[in-house]
Amino acid sequence: MGYLDVIRTVWENQDLAARTLEHLYMFGLAMLGAGIIGIAIGIIIYKRKRSAAIVFNLLNVSETIPTLALLVLLLPVFGLGSAPTIITSIIYSILPVARNTYAGLTSVSSEHLFVAESLGLSEWNILTRVRMPLALPLIAGGLRIALVFTMGVVTLGGLVAAGGLGAPIQTGIQLYDKGIIVVTGLWVGLLAVILDAIAGIIEKRLEVRR
Amino acid sequence: MSSKRLFDSIDSVNIDGVTKRYGDIFAVRDLHMDIIGGELMMLIGPSGSGKTTTLRMVNRLIEPDSGSIFINSSDIRTYDQVALRRNIGYVIQQIGLFPHLSVKDNIGIIPKLEGWEKEAIVKRTEKLLDLVDLPHDLFKDRYPAELSGGQQQRVGLARALAMDPPLLLMDEPFGALDPILRIQLQEEFAKVKEELNKTIIFVTHDIEESFKLGDRIAIMRDAGLEQLGTADDLVLKPKNEFVSDIVDATNKFKHVNRLLVGDLMVPLDDKYRFRGETKVSEAIPKMCSENIELAIVMDGGSKMIGWVRLTDLYRSEGDAHLEDLALSPLTFSKIDKLRGALEDMKQNGTRLAVVNDNGNPLGLLRTDETLIELL
Numbered sequence: 001m002g003y004l005d006v007i008r009t010v011w012e013n014q015d016l017a018a019r020t021l022e023h024l025y026m027f028g029l030a031m032l033g034a035g036i037i038g039i040a041i042g043i044i045i046y047k048r049k050r051s052a053a054i055v056f057n058l059l060n061v062s063e064t065i066p067t068l069a070l071l072v073l074l075l076p077v078f079g080l081g082s083a084p085t086i087i088t089s090i091i092y093s094i095l096p097v098a099r100n101t102y103a104g105l106t107s108v109s110s111e112h113l114f115v116a117e118s119l120g121l122s123e124w125n126i127l128t129r130v131r132m133p134l135a136l137p138l139i140a141g142g143l144r145i146a147l148v149f150t151m152g153v154v155t156l157g158g159l160v161a162a163g164g165l166g167a168p169i170q171t172g173i174q175l176y177d178k179g180i181i182v183v184t185g186l187w188v189g190l191l192a193v194i195l196d197a198i199a200g201i202i203e204k205r206l207e208v209r210r
Numbered sequence: 211m212s213s214k215r216l217f218d219s220i221d222s223v224n225i226d227g228v229t230k231r232y233g234d235i236f237a238v239r240d241l242h243m244d245i246i247g248g249e250l251m252m253l254i255g256p257s258g259s260g261k262t263t264t265l266r267m268v269n270r271l272i273e274p275d276s277g278s279i280f281i282n283s284s285d286i287r288t289y290d291q292v293a294l295r296r297n298i299g300y301v302i303q304q305i306g307l308f309p310h311l312s313v314k315d316n317i318g319i320i321p322k323l324e325g326w327e328k329e330a331i332v333k334r335t336e337k338l339l340d341l342v343d344l345p346h347d348l349f350k351d352r353y354p355a356e357l358s359g360g361q362q363q364r365v366g367l368a369r370a371l372a373m374d375p376p377l378l379l380m381d382e383p384f385g386a387l388d389p390i391l392r393i394q395l396q397e398e399f400a401k402v403k404e405e406l407n408k409t410i411i412f413v414t415h416d417i418e419e420s421f422k423l424g425d426r427i428a429i430m431r432d433a434g435l436e437q438l439g440t441a442d443d444l445v446l447k448p449k450n451e452f453v454s455d456i457v458d459a460t461n462k463f464k465h466v467n468r469l470l471v472g473d474l475m476v477p478l479d480d481k482y483r484f485r486g487e488t489k490v491s492e493a494i495p496k497m498c499s500e501n502i503e504l505a506i507v508m509d510g511g512s513k514m515i516g517w518v519r520l521t522d523l524y525r526s527e528g529d530a531h532l533e534d535l536a537l538s539p540l541t542f543s544k545i546d547k548l549r550g551a552l553e554d555m556k557q558n559g560t561r562l563a564v565v566n567d568n569g570n571p572l573g574l575l576r577t578d579e580t581l582i583e584l585l
Contacts, residue, residue, distance in 0.1 A: 115306030118271055119320055119369070120295030129319065133310040 010183040014168040023154060023164035030086045030150045034093035035143060041094060042101025052102065059095040067092065067153055071160055085157030092153055093146035100142025104135025137206040144199040151192040216289055216297045220247040220376045220409040221282050223268065228277035230263055237263040239433040240277070250403065250410040252424030254417060254456070259430040261413045265379050268411060269298045281377070296320055299370035299378040303385045305362050307354035313339070314350040317369045338368035341405070343398055348524050358498040360391045378410045384419070389476060391503055393561060393576050396422060417456055429453050471551050472544035475565040475573035482506045486515050486533030490526050506564065506571050507536040513569040541566045542575060552577055
């Protein structure tokens with residue numbers, strides 16, 4: 001049996017096309033959640049700088065809990081399936097997004113802020129028209145880190161019956177079927193690389209203008 | 211959100227006993243100054259004399275500790291800060307164009323926030339770009355990073371004029387520019403000023419600039435006003451040694467009879483030299499990145515063919531060669547008498563000439579109003 005045959009067999013038997021869609025669905029929801037919450041937290045702690053240290057410490061602590069442990073800890077609350085997986089992904093990804101949003105907002109040069117003020121932009125205008133756009137490349141960088149985290153956690157979701165590409169990997173481990181493990185594993189890896197490359201291109205584009 | 215027009219024209223700006231201190235140090239101390247509508251008031255003095263603080267109190271970027279400022283007899287504290295600033299144009303040395311916005315969006319940022327119609331913004335932007343000598347079709351879609359320093363400063367001026375403010379504040383707008391470019395921008399600004407008919411408060415540390423552009427000049431020292439008057443007042447009746455020292459910077463020109471062209475020429479940097487076969491499309495980006503707006507066109511060797519200005523290049527075909535576009539400048543030799551050279555330049559209506567040695571360009575000779583007036 002050639003490599004191509006192995007790939008085709010695994011792809012068909014494990015229904016990898018459908019699993020990939022499930023995977024991307026969970027990945028998309030988790031990224032959306034992490035993006036919205038992370039950027040919101042970044043803006044809030046930028047507005048209330050005194051809270052920054054506390055918030056970052058909390059987020060850092062959440063980051064130190066092993067993924068597997070967090071996943072299992074959430075089981076009693078959310079049950080089996082995709083919910084604990086998505087929530088775990090979000091918890092892990094908030095930190096890089098929030099940290100980069102905060103860093104981006106504070107890194108805008110005082111010269112541009114001064115000019116914005118002197119032209120007659122209100123504080124809100126300055127946030128939306130100057131700070132946010134100038135922080136965008138850094139925020140995109142945070143989202144890119146979150147993307148890699150999320151890809152990993154969603155794959156682990158196979159352990160708690162979340163579906164997605166983690167499921168066939170678990171099957172492969174249970175059956176000790178190297179074909180399934182290798183093919184699915186490589187496919188997840190390839191997906192992550194592709195998504196990261198797309199994110200990288202977007203990030204570059206945002207930076208060009210600076 | 212649109213803020214109303216607070217004043218259509220300026221009758222007066224009165225600074226009435228204004229004091230601003232930082233800790234124990236007075237930035238401005240009991241300053242009284244009356245600016246007449248339509249004039250260009252120059253504030254000049256050493257750093258720390260309070261000129262920038264004074265300027266920033268006029269649009270409430272800094273609030274005075276005591277005293278008041280009145281525009282058309284209304285205390286500016288009665289106006290909303292944001293509305294006030296949208297009625298007062300402001301240009302700074304660092305320019306501060308927003309890097310994420312194109313030239314047209316930089317200029318149109320306040321009109322957009324004011325809720326102008328899209329077409330009105332486009333029209334206004336194009337008009338302003340043409341006013342500051344940047345052909346709008348070539349520049350409106352560029353980003354600040356693609357512009358030379360001089361071009362950025364022109365866009366900065368256009369942005370300050372976007373709302374057609376009757377009052378303009380300028381804080382050393384040409385201070386960071388190459389001397390030759392500065393002369394050119396000052397000249398352009400003098401022309402623009404005539405067209406605009408605005409009241410302008412202008413901070414500088416360059417006495418020649420204040421003589422050239424200012425209607426009246428306020429000499430400041432140690433957080434206060436030393437003397438205020440026209441250039442003639444200050445030169446002929448300086449109140450004290452400090453004032454005469456500042457004004458005397460120009461006195462060296464009184465010895466003009468003994469000076470030679472070589473004494474006052476600016477040596478020609480290599481970045482100004484371009485070979486005649488250079489194409490316009492190659493020359494433009496190079497001049498932009500070098501921050502120059504004038505190129506000396508050379509033949510294969512060390513001889514000058516003529517010169518070209520950046521603005522003229524924008525209007526030429528991209529594959530034309532510089533040698534075909536070069537114009538002949540007025541030229542002098544290093545050992546020509548300065549006085550005669552300046553008179554020639556005055557007669558020709560030019561303020562820039564090339565100093566040559568057998569066709570080999572050595573430097574540039576610049577002049578200005580002060581110099582000519584003192585002859």
